[in-house]
Amino acid sequence: MQISEEVHNYMETLVGQVLAQPEYIESFTHTQLSDLACLALSQLRPIYIRHDVDFLSALPEERLVQLKNHAVTAVENAKGMILEDRRQGRIDEIPVLFTKQKFDEDVELEWYETPILPTKP
Template sequence: MQISEDVHNYMENLVGQVLGKPEYTEVFDHDQLADLACLALIQLRPVYIRHDIDFLSTLSEERLLTLKQYAETAVASAKGMILDDRRSNRTDEFPVVFTKPRFDEDAELEWFEKPILKKR
């Protein structure tokens, strides 16, 4: 089994549908659309599925409309970040300095890194 082929996040489809609209494709270039997709997907709870048809056949229309609205809202929010891109307004280049070049394996995990399932 290869997860990338057998399992996918359905929210990617919905975000892709939103970004396929002329209001985005005619205003943003390819890189900006990719950034929009990333920024929108970060805001959304993933819905992992194997087959779209099986998922859609069990999904109520009300829930599908809700998921589509979530995607619209996330993309609209991400649009503001792209339009107000602070990286394009830089006048000085500052070097990046890493103060801790090695990963601390004893550091406590962040809340989003902790496994969902608890050990028995």
């Protein structure tokens, strides 16, 4: 059995419906839409199901409306994070310093550095 084919998070469907609206498709790049989906889904409790039809037939209308509202709210919150992306305008020329540690081979090992297995003579 492969879970990825048989089981899915229904909240992904709802978030996908919100992101499919023209206001998001026309305003954001594909990468930003992917980021929006990740950020929104991280805010929502997952609802794992096998079949949408079975799930929706047993779900009260009020609960479905509530789940859709949660998805809209999560996407709106994520939208704020994308619009105020701290990665924009970031200077990637941050200097990287490499240090070379010098080890003194004659220094006695600490108790936590002592090998577990005895060394062979």
